[in-house]
Structures are given as C-alpha cells and as structure tokens.
Amino acid sequence: MPQGVEVRVLITIFTLSLMTLLPGSSLARPPAPEIAEVSGTIRGGEARVHFTLRNAFTPEMVEALKSGIEITFKTTVEVERVYRNWFNRTMGAVEYTRSVRYDALSRVYRLHRDDGDELLPDVLAALDRMTRFEVVVPVTGGVEKGKRYRARVYARLDKVGLTEPLRSIFFFSSLWDVETDWARGDLKTP
C-alpha cells in the first residue's frame, strides 16, 4: 500500500473514531432564544433601552433554577447612529449581567444585577425579572432630533453555577448553550 494512501486511511479512521468517541453536548438544545421588543429612548448622554429575552429558559433550566443552580445571562447592548448612505456609528455600548439563584432555606429567588440585588418570592417573578431588561447605555456625541438611532442587543448564557462536585464533573461538557442573534430596535429621540 502506498504511503500516501496509508496516511489517508489512518486519518479517516481517526476522524471517524473521534466523531464517535468524543463527548458532545449531552443535553438537547432549547428552542432558539431571541431578543424581542427592543425599544427605548435616547437623550442627552444616555440611551435607555428596553428589550425582552424570549425562550431563554428551557424547562430543564427552570427545573435547574428551582434546584438551586445559579443561572447568569450576559447581554451586550450597543447604541448606534444609523446613516442611510454611510456606515453606522456606534455611540456607546455596555455589557449587562443578570443572574438568579433560588435560596431553598429562605424560599426566595435572589436576583443579582449590576445595579443592585433583588429578592423575589417565586419563580415566575424571577423569570420575569430575568427576561425583561431596561439598560442604560452611556452614549457619546450629541443626539439630534429627527435622526435615526438604533439599539443592537445580544444575549447569551454566561455561567451556570453548580455546587463544587458537579462543577468538576461538568468541566468537560456544557449543560446548555443559550445564545441569541443580534436584535435591533429604533430608539426614540426627545
């Protein structure tokens, strides 16, 4: 057998073996998460952006939340000036983190935001708080009335807090992989 053929056969065997043997994502993917209802206003040196995160929590994630697993989402919000015949200009951007964890002893959901913590009495309130966002984005440059401004929002699951033994166990695998596409919404000017 020629040397080249030998190498190719070997590589093929390796590839197939690895595809079979290597651990992949062991859990089913959730429905496609998305950012919706992006809106807001822009005035002065800031933009206030509202948006909703949909399909971010699968039933498994809700059950995990009830079991005390901390779930963290990180969102990226960018504000840009939209030009019709030119490239858009980013006026400001901010990364915003929000996490939630159930305290079984106190029977409350502890919500952590960059701008402060909050205790929520039940899971519905916690999910509502985790999926409705109002983010303030500092912007540079003046805001002109009548011009078009737009917010771009992107969110992804950042961390899944597990207890110590599980943290080591799931080191080589991912529980969930939640990531949205970039969503856009116009901002109102004063």
Next chain:
Amino acid sequence: MTAPPVGQISPSPGEDPAKRRRERWAIGIVAFLVAFLTIFEAHLAAVGGAVAFSSNIVIFALINLNVIFVVLLIFLVTRNVFKILLDRRRNLLGAKLRSRLVLIFICFSLIPTMLLFIAATSITTTSIKSWIGGRVGQALTGALEIAQDRLEAEARALSPVAESAAAGLTAIVDASSFPRVLESARSLAPAGTALLFFEKDAEVARDGEVSPAVREEVLKRIKAMKGDGAGKETLIGDEFAAAWRRTPGGVIVVAVRSLPPAEAARIREIARAYDEYHQVRLLDDPIRASYVGILILITLLIVFAASWMGIYLARQITVPVQLLAEGTEEVARGNLDVSLDYRSRDEFGTLVASFNRMTADLKAMKGNLEETNASLTQTYDELRRRTQFIETILHSISTGVIVIDRHGRIAMINKVAERLLRIPTDGALGRMYRDVLREEHYEAIRDLYREAGETAKGQVERQVELVVGEKRIAFRVSLTALHDDAGEYMGLVAAFDDLSQAMRLQRVLAWREVARRIAHDIRNPLTPIQLSTERMSRKYAAAHAEDPAFAECTQAILSEVNTLKNLVDEFTRFARMPVPRRVEGDLREEIRTVVDTYRTSHPGIRWEYRQEGPPRVWFDPFQIRRAVTNLLDNAAAALGERGSVAVTCTHDETARKARIEVADDGPGIPSGDRDRLFEPYFSRREGGTGLGLAIVSAIANDHGGTVRMRDNTPRGSVFEMEFPTGPPLERNIGSTAPGIDDGRTGS
C-alpha cells in the same frame, strides 16, 4: 541525514533513527502535556467558580489543545500499530515478533482496563442511583424542613415582641415614651433579640446589636413581600430569624435574632447539601454520561499509552534482535565489516556490543590469517619455485636421480631416472621404492646402501650393469645417504648415469682415430700401387696381349685401388669432420632444396615437405644439407622407390631449437639394430659404408644437438634431428657434449 558508514547496520533500514527518536520524544511530550493540561484544567475548574465554556476562552483553548494532544497521541500510537501490521504483511525481519509482543501488551492492558471500565461505570451508575433514589433526598428535605421549622419557631417566638413594639409605637404620644415601648417589648424578647424600625425603606431606629448584612437582608425581604406578603410576618435566613409588624403609621417594626455562628454554619451546610442533592437529581443523566465519558477517555488513554508502551518495549526487544539477525546474516555471507548501530545500557546493548566486538575480532583474526596465508603462500611459492628449480635441474641433467626418504618412500624422481630404469611415470612419488623398482634394481640399491653405510661419508659410487628391458646397460650409480645436522638418517639419493652412451662415444672417437690412421696408412701405399700397376700395365700389356688374365688382373687392381681411395676419402671425411661454421640463413629453404632434389631423382616416392617457424636461423648450411641428404638417402634406400617420405622442419620458439623430422613408411628398423644405428661402419645395406647416420649424428652433435630415431605410425621410422638455432656466441658450452636420450639416439 547522515548516511551510515559502509557495513554499518542501523535499526530499520530506510527509517531514520533521528526521526524515530523525534517521534518518541513527540509521544512523550504529548502524553506529558495531556496529563499536565488535564490537571491544570481540573484545577481551573475547581477555582473558577463556575462552568463557563462560552466565556472562559483560556479554558476553552486549553481544553481544545488538550483534545488535540489526545488526538495526536492516539494518531501516533495508531500509526505505529498500523506500521507494525504493514511490516508484518511485508514479512520484514522481526515484524512478527514485534506484532506479537504488541498484541500481548495491548491484550494485557486492554482486558483489565476494560474490566475496570465496566466495573467503574457500573459502580458509578449504581452509586448515583442509590444516592438520588434512596432516602438521602428525604433526609435532606427533612433536615432542611427541620431547620426551617426551627427558624420559623424562632421567628414566631419573636412575633409578640414585634407585636408589642408595634402596638406601643402606635399608642405612643411623644418621643419620651419610646424607651418604655422598647422596654416593654424587650421584656417579651429572648436574649439576643434586636429591634429594628424602618420607615420608607430606611432604618430609623434600632435597639440591640445585629450585623449590617442581616439588617440589609431583612429590609430586602420585607420589600420583596410588599405586594403579597401581608399575611406572612416572619422571616428566616441562614443566620437569623425575625418577625415584623407594620404600624398604621407605616413604620415597620422588626424583631430579629441572629443565630449563633455554629448553628448558622450547620444550617448553611444543610441548605448546601439540599441544593447539591437536587442538582444531582436533576442532572442525573448528564452526570452519568460525563462520568462514563471521562472513564472512556481515561480508558482510551490507558489503552493507547499501554499500546505505545508495548510498541516501545517490543521495539526495545525486536530491534536488537533484528539487528543481530541481520548482522549474523552478513557475517555468514563473509562480510566482517558489519557493525551494528545500537546503543543501550541493558543486556541487549551488551549483546550488540559483544557482537560488534566479536566481528571486529573475527575481522582482525581474518586479517591475521590472510597475512599468515599470504606469508605461507609466499613461502610455499618460494619452496615450489625452489622445488621446480631443483626438478628442472634434475630433469635437465642426463643423470637419473631418485631421492628416497627415511621411510623408504620415493620423495623425488626425475624423468631420466624413470626412463633409464623404465619406472612407470605415474604414481612413483610417495610409494615405497621397493614396490616401484624392479627387484634387481632394488637389490642393487640395497647393496650399495649397505656399502655406503660402511663408509665414513656414507657415499659410494660404483659401475653396475643392470637389466633394463631386454638389455643390460652399464650404469654408474652414485648413492649418498642423507643425514641432518643431528646425524639422523633422512634418506638417500641415488644417481644413475648411463655409461653406454659414453662408451659409444668413446667407440666413435676410437673409430675416428682408426679411420684417420687407416686413411693415412692405406692412402700412402695406394698411390705407388696404382702407379706401379698402371706402369706394369703399360709396359707389359703388349707382352701379355695374348693372355687376357694380365689385363684383367691389372684392371682389377686399379679398380680396387680406386675403391680403396674412395673408402679412404670417406674415412677421411668422417675422421676430419670440420668444425661447423654457422651462419644466419634460411633453414627451411635449404631443406626444401634437398627435398626437391630427391623429389626429382626419386619420382617413385611421394615426398612431402612441411615447414614452420622463423625463416632465418643460425646453422652450417653445408653440414645440415649433408645431414638431411644422408637421412633422405637412407629413407629412399629403405623405400626402394615406392612409398612416401614426410619431411618436417619446425622451430621451438621457447627452447629456440630447430627440429628436422624425416619420416618414412618403409619396413622400419629392428630393435636389435637400433643401438648401433649411429655407430660408424654399421650398415644394414649391402655396399653401404655405415657412415651416413654416423655423420648425421656427428653433425647434430657439432651443432650442439641430437639425433634420435623412433618408430613411425603405422609403419616405418622417424629420424629427428634437433639443434639450437642461436648465434654461435650464445651456444652453450655443454651443448658440445653429445645429447644422449636413449639407446636409439645417435650423436
């Protein structure tokens, strides 16, 4: 890559040892990196606080790098296994042993590893199931509920305190009565209870010590229950229990009691265990899959590491064995320049080093042997040259020599001795001389040996007549006993000289003298006799005219006188053979002239003439022509004008001798006449003088050559005359001596 020296055998011809070493290093480094990265990533996971694949690029990169290294390790190991299988299929030397060893190693590692894998998987699954499916969950839930009940009870115990304080605060009319309210409430509170007063989400008063974290937690919890928490007026946390009341004026009164640190820690531990249990229960399948995946990865690593180790160990064993086999094959083919390129500190290294040393020693020994052989060959050649020289001398001399060793075996014998004594030419050497020689000859030698033993020098020389064939031949036998320096007997040397030739020569010389005297003594009276007879005839012829007897007598006298004169002339020519005056000339043409003369004069005989060799040689034309004439004359006389004569003139370039052969198909010469054939006055023809062959012999002798006679095939006789053809100055002095070959040879 540097080519190995000629004769050096390296592991796996065609495969670069440096490349193999690099591959080995690569496998080692990759395996180390895999282990290191695994440990490092595990450490990062332990301190990272969360599983964060998407955000933690470093860990993600490290894991991918680790996977790449694992793949590389598997690739390298599998490549080696694949290569071994190919080598085995190609029937390379050592491939079967190597593949067998690798298979054994893999089996020895695979079987226990697989058993361990199955057992570990089963145990892990069973453990997880038993943990999450048993009473652990109930116990943990119960523990948590007990803790909650405990805290709730504590909080309920504080409710009267909060109630009292709130009522007092509602009924208070001025600020001075606030201490009484506190005192009244505190009288109901357990030790360690603090009272907190909030208004509009801010603390407005506090009685007692409580940590800020507890105060903040309490405020958050109350705020969280603003909407629907009206009916629930107790709060519990992992380090406190509280009860609260809202006054109609909007002031929130909280009675809170912090738990002792040890109790708070126990409660936190219970809560953590509860969370962990539920997480495990929720992630049952992924956990088991993760464990199995890790076990598979570890199993694969063990299997491939064991395989690589097997390959490595097999190579450690088979490479030197293969090298030794190839080296032995080379040595068996005679290549002692072979050197095995293998270094190791183990027994194989010692074995290979010993092999190299052995081949080097063999090479040195071979070199010594070759030198010794060359020396022996040189010595042997010298001995052989000397022996050939001695044999040449022995064969060139006219004396027969027999050398007999101490055991009575013939150690050396020359052709002359074989011919003189008629000894069979083959097989005489090495045989006992009494078995080779005739009994008479053996006895003669024995007698002489005894006689020599009685002399001081051990040497004796005698003239002995021995019967050879049917003739008695006179020999001068010289016998010498040989002794070494120590006086030990080594054998004897017997030399035989045929005296018959010398005696014949003496007879020839005597005949020449006789002929000279006869010619002198007879020639002198013949002239007076002739003159007197002629005078008497003239004077008395008339007187005796009537008597015819007178005329007849005088005529007879004159005739006989003429005959005597001719005879005397022949005698004179024989007695006074001139010294040959050799000049350079064409021998072949001289002989052709004579043959043509006889072809003309004897047309009834078929004359053939064949010539070879250089046209010009040194000879006496007159004498050679005469000798050839005598030989052709004898041949013609023997044939009687009917038959054929073949004359051949050849030249031996090596010996620089001319040979003239005259062969006829006549009646031949009886063996009894052959001894005297070349003696003067021996003639088998009526009227012959008997000087023709004597003159031929004399001419051949004077030319330093010989003449001999032998039988022709199928009939007739052949006369061979042979003489040197060099210039006179180069003539060997010894060649003037008669060339005596046998009894049929004349000189």
